[in-house]
Amino acid sequence: MSSVRLLVLGVILRRGITHGYGVHQDLTSWRADTWTSVKPGSIYHAMDKLEAQGMIRAEHSGDSVKRGPSRTEYTLTPEGKAEFRSLLEEALKSHDFQYLAAGIAFMEMLPRHQVIALLEERLTAVQQSAAFLRTLPTEALPSDPSKHPELVGLWAGYMDYAVAATQTLLQSLQSGKYAFIDEKSEMEGLKHDGSHLT
Incomplete structure (x- = not known):
């Protein structure tokens, strides 16, 4: 779960602000499912938990999509940025291969x-x-x-x-x-x- 949490926070931080589908889109394009256990369900579950813990903040987007209502977008809170850094530092020292892989993905940050x-x-x-x-x-x-x-x-x-x-x-x-x-x-x-x- 730590690797998924790190990946979700990292994507949102890279984008600045994004909705859940944006996180899913990035991780899918990176083929993250081949080097970690991240799955669509785990992405959205992690986002729900991170929001509940005050790590990310929901912001209602004013942009409407072609079908359906406007999307809720997310950005990192100061606590979320601190959590990202802590997880990244931990990942780069980890024995766990998937956690390390997630750390390498964001090491340049x-x-x-x-x-x-x-x-x-x-x-x-x-x-x-x-x-x-x-x-x-x-x-x-x-x-x-x-x-x-x-x-x-x-x-x-x-x-x-x-x-x-x-x-x-x-x-x-x-x-x-x-x-x-x-x-x-x-x-x-x-x-x-x-x-x-x-």
Whole structure:
């Protein structure tokens, strides 16, 4: 549910103001259902809950649609913006693959140095988990599931992949790949000063 909550808040924040269908439209166009458990029902359920918790605020749109009444649009409250940032920071450190995927989708909405620090924290944690899993005893004929070589091997392999993928992402960010929110602000400032790159 945290990944869906992060995705919904992130879409609304990116758009500034939007209705539920706009959130659904963005997540569908991103094929978010292939890398998270987000579904149409979970989007609208999350929006209802976020509104009830004061994270998003409904605003009645004056624009009428071709069929039916005008739509209710939503924008983030200050509490919603704080919640988005908290969830994003948590996602970038998470062991949960879907939550991490949602975090990567919005990582550029944080400063680069902060994303690198969060991913370095994640790297340390997954390295420790991978090392621990390699110490677990296994049995050819396991006396209980925790000693099943296939089960331990599955998790050890997943953690080894998590280590390698996190290292690759960190290398990309450290080499200057992508444009983060602090850098976009700097670029805008350069444009206004008339000193942007040609």
